[in-house]
Amino acid sequence: MAGKNVIEISDSSFEQEVLKSDLPVLVDFWAPWCGPCRAIAPVIDELSNEYAGKLKVAKCNVDENPNTPARFGIRAIPTLILFKDGNVTEQITGAVAKSQIAAAVEKVVS
Amino acid sequence: MTRSDLYDIVIIGGGPAGLAASLYANRARYKTLVLEKVGLGGQLLSYEKVDNYPGFPEGISTFELVELFKAQAEKFGLEHRNADVTGMETEGSIQVIHTSEGDIRSKAVIVASGCSPQKLGVKGEVEYTGRGVSYCAICDGPFYRNEEVAVVGGGDTAVEEAIYLTKFASRVHLIHRRDELRAVKIIQEEAFENEKITIHWNTVVEEVIGGNQGVSELSLRDLATGKTSSLQVPGVFIFVGLIPNADFVPAGVKRDPQGFIITDDTMATAVPGLYAAGDVRSKSLRQIVTAVGDGATAAFNAGRYAESLAHA
Structure with a gap:
């Protein structure tokens, strides 16, 4: 299960929760059938706790919400996208080390 | 716990080799x-099902197998930390491991860091x-429902x-x-019988071509005739081998020509106190069943090495 600082977003809430967010947003595009997504989930939870108040962390289930991943050309998961002021600042594909995600997050949190 | 704590055995990598090593090391009461660096399970999580691990005649899903490995390792005291190893050095007889979360010290180290997919090395x-x-069919296959895709490798x-x-x-x-x-023949037979699979023999990918929407086609070359052709596919899955995850391993460790660690x-390995297990090791068969065997053997011998230091 996702951590307490991680929200679930959908195709319908994406605009409001991500593009119009005041805080930078890290979106984890995942699906239940994806092993590396499960592997990376605890890391996403940890980041959501460590950057609480500075970064919004959201998960988007690509099985239930096909439109948002298609909009960003996502054909692989896990894909992590960092948004700031409605723009993509970084897109990371695959299960990567926490330090690599944290380095991308550091660039957008003030 | 402080970072100055000295371990008997530090295992780098939490895949099958690392978890098996942890099981044997903890049962022998080594610290x-x-x-x-990511999550326990390793490359295993990139596949759907395992049909050749003894004890599971019906096969087992990789998720379940990882959970079983974890549960057994935890039962005997698995301690693990999320950290990316960046380098190692020897201080006297102690191994110092540099990580994204600080330095960790141990008497013996087992490198069980596995492999990553080899890239094709073509444009695009x-x-x-x-x-x-893509390098993971189970992760990304569902994005290609009712579309044609390519797979590279044999x-x-x-x-x-x-x-x-x-x-x-x-079509694949x-x-x-x-x-x-x-x-292996049983897998070949299944592929030959599958009507959705078209095999392009003696053929290489020369370029991956695409646009804003991602991949649109592959440029292929027939090695027998030299002719080039275009294959219109939105996706290509590349399985052309593995490269060892061993950038952090000290220079004194001997490697084979592909970079796998020789033990x-x-x-x-060639460095006293440093052991290797699983796919990262130079060996003839990279499978879960050989990885767990390596892990057990490495834990047994790394433990004896740690004890020899204690008695020195």
């Missing part, structure tokens, strides 16, 4: 730590990774994953540079 491959270029993984992708894709083009497959039959 043991597993370092994993890196650019379109995640947008049509070994067990390539052919198995081509078969798996026929669950989603309308298996592109192989030779005129016969390397995959003796106790899993010891």
